[in-house]
Amino acid sequence: MGKKGVLLVNLGTPDSPEVPSVRKYLDQFLMDERVIDIPKFNRTLLVKGIIVPFRSPKTSKLYKEIWNENGSPLLHYSKIQAKLLQEKLGDDYHVELAMRYQSPSIESALANLKAGLVESIKVIPMFPQYASASSGSVMQLVMELVSKWQTVPPISFINSFHDNKQxxxxxxxxxxxxxxxxxxxxxxxxxxxxERQLLKCDHTGSFCLKSSDCCETLSDTNKFCYSAQGHDTARLLAKELGISKENYTVCFQSRLGKEPWVQPYTTDVLKKLAAEGKKRLLVFSPAFVADCLETLYEITVEYHEEFKTLGGEHVQLVESLNDHPKFIEALEEMVKA
Known part of the structure; x- marks a missing residue:
């Protein structure tokens, strides 16, 4: 029998921190209909006419702050994760790594699996919490590409792993x-x-954002809700560490535009905690399985400086999963489940 195929897919990263590469990356990322889910004509005007031209130089400077001898930290750790998983699974499996945006592409990774004559493919979007703009986008593209093959092998997807014990x-x-x-x-x-993307995931049309605590308990109604899964991850982490509910806050970073996003915003929480006299904050970023721009710069640098300006003393990032052996074991279990 042939090998079993495994496709790990993370979000993506520019090929370099220079402006042209960042521009190319942002263009592909933000033109995704699941990321900016508005009519294509409006999305094209917004992305190509406003966001990409103005944002690329600024974002390039941020990427230069985190780029190192290994290149992009996200791609570096993703490659290690794929390599360690391949070693863990052995010769009966063929592991490929892809990025939803830029390199290595999902198309090339699938082509490698096809050329390897795999008997099946398991796709693991590397996002612990499901969102249409991340996991959903990966699933859609994989299905679109494979649908053009003359022979389609059995394909399965990991929807989320927000409550994974390891x-x-x-x-x-x-x-x-x-x-x-x-x-x-x-x-x-x-x-x-x-917020509109959360509302779209509420198939009942009568639950999402109807109360201030609708995301705090996972149920059949909100089981695919990104925010509800995030709250569940936070609850499990707090329980594991013995952190009481009054001593932690779930919040959301990286807003774009003026319309309402999922709340509370991290910046607002920083202001509130500083006003209460809090001096030292420990920050998890459990939506990412590898350290990246959002963790290494947005939290470690921007939020730390913002909090100090507000009167705080220190913001400490908890490192991501990166190359931890226990996370590789978790991936192995997902593959074999």
């Missing part, structure tokens, strides 16, 4: 290095989404 344990281990008890408050800061 993932929770890795984040908790990383947090213990910083002595969580020495901090005044803990933040679980997730990447933001427009």
């Amino acid at each position: 993932m929770i344990e890795v984040f908790a281990e990383n947090a213990r290095k910083h002595q969580p008890e020495s901090y005044d408050h803990v933040l679980f800061s997730f990447h933001g989404l427009p």
